[in-house]
Amino acid sequence: MILYDLRYSARSLTDATRASRRPRPRSIRRTVKVYSFARRGRDRSITAWSALEERRERQRLRARVETLLGLVHTGLDAHALDAVDSVDIPPARHRRNALWQA
Numbered sequence: 001m002i003l004y005d006l007r008y009s010a011r012s013l014t015d016a017t018r019a020s021r022r023p024r025p026r027s028i029r030r031t032v033k034v035y036s037f038a039r040r041g042r043d044r045s046i047t048a049w050s051a052l053e054e055r056r057e058r059q060r061l062r063a064r065v066e067t068l069l070g071l072v073h074t075g076l077d078a079h080a081l082d083a084v085d086s087v088d089i090p091p092a093r094h095r096r097n098a099l100w101q102a
Contacts, residue, residue: 003030061092 006025016023071084 001032001034003032004028005030057092061089064089 005028007028008023008025012023012026068084068087068089
């Protein structure tokens with residue numbers, strides 16, 4: 001299997017910062033030898049684990065959103081609201097992610 005990826009080196013990041021421009025990624029080619037086959041059919045050994053992982057991921061997402069909403073509803077000043085706007089909640093990958101990663 002051959003995987004292609006784009007990476008930033010430390011030098012390209014520092015050069016881009018000095019030149020006030022975006023860094024340029026470098027193409028990397030990786031070769032991986034796979035010696036086992038993918039899971040076939042319905043593998044019931046991971047269903048309980050995947051259900052638990054998906055439930056935990058949904059709970060983490062709810063906790064992050066509730067924390068931000070709690071901060072917004074406390075009546076913060078303008079600077080604090082700008083800070084709340086800059087907080088990024090990563091997308092939740094709870095749907096079938098555990099089964100995909102297994």
